[in-house]
Amino acid sequence: xxxxxxxxxxxxxxxxxxxxxxxxxxxxxxxxxxxxxxxxxxxxxxxxxxxxxxxxxxxxxxxxxxxxxxxxxxxxxxxxxxxxxxxxxxxxxxxxxxxxxxxxxxxxxxxxxxxxxxxxxxxxxxxxxxxxxxxxxxxxxxxxxxxxxxxxxxxxxxxxxxxxxxxxxxxxxxxxxxxxxxxxxxxxxxxxxxxxxxxxxxxxxxxxxxxxxxxxxxxxxxxxxxxxxxxxxxxxxxxxxxxxxxxxxxxxxxxxxxxxxxxxxxxxxxxxxxxxxxxxxxxxxxxxxxxxxxxxxxxxxxxxxxxxxxxxxxxxxxxxxxxxxxxxxxxxxxxxxxxxxxxxx
Ligand code: TXA
Ligand code: MG
Numbered sequence: 001x002x003x004x005x006x007x008x009x010x011x012x013x014x015x016x017x018x019x020x021x022x023x024x025x026x027x028x029x030x031x032x033x034x035x036x037x038x039x040x041x042x043x044x045x046x047x048x049x050x051x052x053x054x055x056x057x058x059x060x061x062x063x064x065x066x067x068x069x070x071x072x073x074x075x076x077x078x079x080x081x082x083x084x085x086x087x088x089x090x091x092x093x094x095x096x097x098x099x100x101x102x103x104x105x106x107x108x109x110x111x112x113x114x115x116x117x118x119x120x121x122x123x124x125x126x127x128x129x130x131x132x133x134x135x136x137x138x139x140x141x142x143x144x145x146x147x148x149x150x151x152x153x154x155x156x157x158x159x160x161x162x163x164x165x166x167x168x169x170x171x172x173x174x175x176x177x178x179x180x181x182x183x184x185x186x187x188x189x190x191x192x193x194x195x196x197x198x199x200x201x202x203x204x205x206x207x208x209x210x211x212x213x214x215x216x217x218x219x220x221x222x223x224x225x226x227x228x229x230x231x232x233x234x235x236x237x238x239x240x241x242x243x244x245x246x247x248x249x250x251x252x253x254x255x256x257x258x259x260x261x262x263x264x265x266x267x268x269x270x271x272x273x274x275x276x277x278x279x280x281x282x283x284x285x286x287x288x289x290x291x292x293x294x295x296x297x298x299x300x301x302x303x304x305x306x307x308x309x310x311x312x313x314x315x316x317x318x319x320x321x322x323x324x325x326x327x328x329x330x331x332x333x334x335x336x337x338x339x340x341x342x343x344x345x
Contacts (some may be wrong), residue, residue: 003165005155009174011128013036018172019129023136025169026051027037031058033132033146033160035174036125038098038183038200039153039302040160041143042168043133046080050112052142058167066115068183070101072134074283077101079121080109080140086188086210095207098179098200102187102231115143123183129174145182146171151215152239152302152337155180158305180299181329185231186213190253195219196231198329199311200298220323222340236325241309243269245338247320250345252291252310255319256280258345262317269308271301271318281344284311292327301330305337 005119007018021034021085025248031049034041042058044051046069056063069080074091077083079328083219090101105120113205114120122140125131134141139222145153148163157173175262192212198219206213218227229235248255256276262268273291286304289296318344321330335342 001171004161004165004168005124005170006161006173007170009129011174012268014132016132019132022172023134024137026137026141026184027055027139030169032133033154033168033171034130034141034143035127035157035172035177036123036130036143037127037177038179038181039155039177039241040146040157041068041130041141042146042164043070043141045137045143046070046113046140047108047110049112050109055142055144058164059144059146059147059149060146060328064110064115064118065144067123067144068121069109069113069142070130070134071124071140073133074124076124076140077103078090078302079106081105081120081122084188086191086193089209090186090188090193091124093273094201094205095124097124097133098126099123099198100183100185102185102196103152114239117232118336119187121185127174127177129172131336134174148239150239152186153182153306155302156298159303176299178299180229180302181333185232194230196234198332200326200329202325202330204325213320213326219328226315239305239333239337240339241316241337243306243309243313243316244341245316245318245334247303247318247334247338247342249320249342252319254345262315266311267313267314267320269311269313269316271304271308271316273319284308284313294321294330297321297330298326301333 074095079201100121100123103118109120146160154160155177179200185197186193194214288300321327323331
């Protein structure tokens with residue numbers, strides 16, 4: 001057991017000496033969980049292979065699932081990767097922000113960070129605390145989401161503490177993550193990009209910068225038995241609640257009707273829209289926001305899954321999101337948590 005220190009840092013009024021202490025932990029090979037605009041990350045010096053190994057041990061993560069490295073400015077990627085013109089076009093449009101780009105790696109990034117791949121994932125977060133921490137550490141910070149492997153990504157410091165207390169050196173509490181889902185990941189192939197994971201940067205937004213945007217089939221479909229994934233993370237079942245999660249595909253009013261009946265007849269938890277609250281029995285019900293407010297649904301989804309799991313229900317029901325805009329990221333996270341269990345109603 002390690003004694004995990006908690007630093008509360010207000011993003012609006014950053015305490016420089018707390019940031020400096022956390023940067024010192026990173027520089028001396030330790031692990032610090034920190035907030036980003038997407039989810040909390042579990043950070044270590046991206047050039048230190050021993051520190052990278054500690055990340056895998058703390059999370060219980062398979063060592064072939066590579067880490068994202070976080071830089072303070074898009075051009076800092078040069079030190080760690082081979083960039084190209086399209087990288088800078090994407091950076092100009094979306095960085096700092098929730099976009100991760102896969103590039104060919106330079107030797108300074110150890111194989112322990114990239115799971116032995118010759119590419120590296122680079123992201124420049126927009127969260128003020130994350131940026132100050134990277135600047136103070138003066139090195140890229142390798143960071144996966146700060147959850148135990150198999151749990152939903154943490155969107156507040158309490159989630160991180162629940163999973164990581166006693167396993168890491170420090171946690172920076174910088175409040176709730178604004179986006180709530182992990183970054184969009186793209187791979188550059190010449191003049192086109194392939195989306196490996198949907199997130200806050202949508203397909204339409206990418207198409208404004210790059211004419212050819214493909215979506216990897218694993219974003220919406222189950223990976224075939226002998227299929228080789230484009231991203232190692234695609235092959236791992238990300239998060240499985242202890243109760244079966246079932247996604248309901250049908251008209252909104254029919255789903256509400258289904259919810260009502262399920263509450264009468266089953267021991268179920270419901271992940272619902274604000275509009276449905278007034279007609280449902282309030283027990284074991286979690287509101288993720290208004291029907292059309294995809295940003296709120298994204299921000300609250302992972303917290304809702306953690307909460308629903310705590311209810312001790314036999315089954316969890318949720319709406320199947322539409323695959324448009326930010327809905328694609330919601331769809332991707334939910335369909336994987338449900339192991340593709342969809343009920344048509
Ligand atoms: O928003 C985010 O991206 C958060 C915050 C902390 O920045 N990080 C995050 O990291 O979600 P993680 O480790 O939970 O997910 C990283 C994903 C994994 O699915 C991994 O397989 C993929 O990125 N990945 C990393 N390096 C890759 C590479 N070189 N090629 C293909 N996929 C890669
Ligand atoms: Mg993760």
